[in-house]
Amino acid sequence: MSGRDVVLGRVRRALADVPGGEGPGGPPVVRDYRRVHGSRTTAETVDLLAGNLADYRAIVHRSDAEGLPALIGRLLAERGARTVVVPPGLERSWTAAADVRLVEDRASSTPHELDAVDSVVTGCALALAETGTIVLDAGPDQGRRRITLIPDHHLCVVRVPDQVVGSVPEALPRLSPGRPLTWISGPSATSDIELDRVEGVHGPRTLEVILLAGGAGAG
Amino acid sequence: MSGTYLGMPAFPKAAAVSTRDSRLRANLAHATRTIRDKRARAVAELDDWAQLRAAGAAVKDRTLRHLDHYLEQLEAAVTAAGGHVHWAADAKEANRIVTALVRETGEHEVVKVKSMATQEIGLNEALAEAGIRAYETDLAELIVQLGDDLPSHILVPAIHRNRAEIRDIFRREMGNWGRPAPDDLSDSPAELAEAARRHLREKFLSAKVGISGANFMVAETGTLVVVESEGNGRMCLTLPQTLISVVGIEKVVPTWQDLEIFLQLLPRSSTAERMNPYTSTWTGTTDGDGPESFHLVLLDNGRTDTLADTVGRQALRCIRCSACLNVCPVYERAGGHAYGSPYPGPIGAIITPQLRGVEGTLEASLPYASSLCGACYEVCPVAIDIPEVLVHLRERVVEGGPVTRGGARTVLRPARGHAAERAAMRAAGWVLGHPGVLRAGMRFAARTRKLHPRRLPGPGRAWSDTRDLPAVPAESFRDWWQRTRGTGSVPAKQAGDEK
Structure with missing residues (x-):
């Protein structure tokens, strides 16, 4: 008998008390929790996102499309970044004003090569205001998961208000489970020393988020 | 500490020693108090916490009542997404499967994300016997591994160590495992985290095989979810060519939508954060991004025996947040090692005797490792009535009765050493009648x-x-x-x- 048959057989015997007529959809689950906590205007939701990102030590900037290239250029220069990895679908104009060497996100790059890169600039799939979270789905402007993991500095552009949702329940329907997702809430951190939060372990130790007003479609 | 849970003494014996360890008491009191207050604030932010909690319990109960259905659905979805699913009835089988999978890759080193399931089955020891070295990459697990110690908390396995002890362990041991700690390493948490970052960097960058657990598995999509803080999880899940995830069968949830409940309940209950720094989800394999081969090992190891007990079954709702440890007066004083298993605290006192059976001295003592104050039930994000299960297990210890062990129905004999209790209860029953x-x-x-x-x-x-x-x-x-x-x-x- 295979391990599968053994385990499934045990499960079925263990559930002898469950009435035969009860389908996998039962008993019903009452979902009377909130879709979103509190009511806010769009601007207030964006402000909440900014506040919660900052609360977990992400550095938040605001910009419009016109000022974005200069802002990205300035932030990379302040950081002293010389090499920056960018996903293939990132708007070329975003990094046009940056005095850096751009490294393409390629399947053939090794983790060691990425380790030598100073910064990464990406877009995102969406952002959650209530939790201060940005979500990456490996889309064309975000790239492979590892490029936002190995460099020590991540610059992430969120188009507001289009890409901002209020809450976890609002986020999930907009995300595709078939894509590899990375939810990021602040820079990497640990609570492992005396249960106190310390920022900066294996992931990027500096997370900068640019809230780009008037993002695609918003005019 | 010997790095194994074998032959651990009964709870009262172990606790008699640990409660006299003033440093341990101080470390635990400090850490649990910090997190208790923070958790209360994080939970108070959501005015629908009670509804989320009830929904979380209801989703888990529904899943458990139809576990065979959801496991088969999960298997089909993972397979369709390019993953391979293996089934392990017990620890030995799971270790055999994982060891064989690692051997197939030809590698002799693996990097590991913190995983309760692999602790439970003793995977690192099994791999070591096969000549494979497993590197723990979670900071607290690293502290435990370097210190040849045992985990004492679900979320923070090194909670029993303070910063000065951690510095000493890093200075003494890091050099034996890879890049040594700097000579002038101080005990500031930021410097300790930096030392761990440098120590593990090379291992991550060159790792070919990663081993993980998972917090959730979504049956309808075949998606696995790992919730973490440090980024070591992301490293292990995305950089290696081969990923092996060992996950208890109770971790399945039916739908993608169900995550909206648990991704709110878990971070606030465990680290008291609105959201933990990193959550990774993946479905099978993705071309050109992450591991080329993905193996899911579904682990029973006593879970179906637990499922067969209609009262004790609710323990399988557990999402391993550790809120019950942090509020427990017994845990705070006795420490995690006294519970003799990777699952300490109130939840451990009901999980361990159910996974392993109550026949052993340690296991029979665990249902008594509680004052039944009920604080654990109150904070549990999936409403496990831990006191109810404790009392139920006490009855099983004293009275014996029908149980399921290793998938087979058997009748347990009443435990020795409880004769006076039984006589008193019998007499009381007769008098009351x-x-x-x-x-x-x-x-x-x-x-x-x-x-x-x-x-x-x-x-x-x-x-x-x-x-x-x-x-x-x-x-x-x-x-x-x-x-x-x-x-x-x-x-x-x-x-x-x-x-």
Whole structure:
């Protein structure tokens, strides 16, 4: 008998008390929790996102499309970044004003090569205001998961208000489970020393988020 | 510590030692108090917490009641997404499967994300026997591994260590495993985290095989979810070519939407954050991004035995947040090692005896490692009534009865050493079933009040060492009712009774 048959057989015997007529959809689950906590205007939701990102030590900037290239250029220069990895679908104009060497996100790059890169600039799939979270789905402007993991500095552009949702329940329907997702809430951190939060372990130790007003479609 | 849980003493014996360790007591009191207050604030932010909690429990219960259906659905979805699914009935089988998978890659080193399931099955030891070195990459697991120690907390396995101890372990041991710690390493948490970052960097960058657990598995999509803080999880999940995830069968949830409940309940309950720094989800394999081969090992190892118990089954709802540890007065004083398994605290006291059976000395002692104060139930994000299960397991220890072990129904004999308890309960049952005897007994007790000792003699002495015997009233309720018919008048005799 295979391990599968053994385990499934045990499960079925263990559930002898469950009435035969009860389908996998039962008993019903009452979902009377909130879709979103509190009511806010769009601007207030964006402000909440900014506040919660900052609360977990992400550095938040605001910009419009016109000022974005200069802002990205300035932030990379302040950081002293010389090499920056960018996903293939990132708007070329975003990094046009940056005095850096751009490294393409390629399947053939090794983790060691990425380790030598100073910064990464990406877009995102969406952002959650209530939790201060940005979500990456490996889309064309975000790239492979590892490029936002190995460099020590991540610059992430969120188009507001289009890409901002209020809450976890609002986020999930907009995300595709078939894509590899990375939810990021602040820079990497640990609570492992005396249960106190310390920022900066294996992931990027500096997370900068640019809230780009008037993002695609918003005019 | 020997790095294994084999042959651990019964809880009272271990706790008698650990409660006298003043440094341990101070470390635990400090850490649990910090997180308790933070958790309360994080939970208070959501005014629908009670509804989320009820929904979380309901989703888990539904899944458990149809676990076979959801496991098959999960298997189909993972396979369709390019993953390979393996089934392990017990620890030995799971270790055999994982060892064989690692051997196939030809590698002799693996990097690991913190995983309760692999702790439970002793995977690192099994891999070591096969000549494969497993590197723990979670900071607290690293502290435990470098210190040749055992985890003592679900979320923070090194909670029993303070920063100075951690610095000493890093200085002493890091060089034996890879890049040594700097000589001038201080005990500031930021510097300790930096030392861990440097120590593990090379391992991540060159790792070919990663081993993980998972917090959730979504049946309808075949998606696995790992919730973490440090980024070591992301490293292990995305950089290696081969990823092996060992996950308990109870971790499945039916739908993608169900995550909206658990991704709110878990971070606030465990690290007291609105959201943990990193959550990774993946479905099978993705071309050109992350591991080329993905193996999911579904682990039973006593879970189906637990499922067969209609009262104890609720323990399988557990999402391993560790909130119950942080509020438990017994855990705070005894520490995690006294529970003799990777699952300490109140949840451990009901999981360990169910996964392993109550026949062992340690396992039989665990349902008693509680004052039944109920704080654990109150904070549990999936509403596991831990006190109810504790009492249920106490009954099983004392009375024995039908249980499922290794998938087979068997009848457990009453445990030795509880004969007096059983006799007392039998006598009490008989008395309560005979109203005349009960009345006579109560009158006798009332009239002999002045002769009652403050402490019990003989074998009852240990019990009354730490407890006051209840004072017997001058008149029983039954007598009072019969005399007054509930008119509320003061019994005539009572005023003079104490003279």
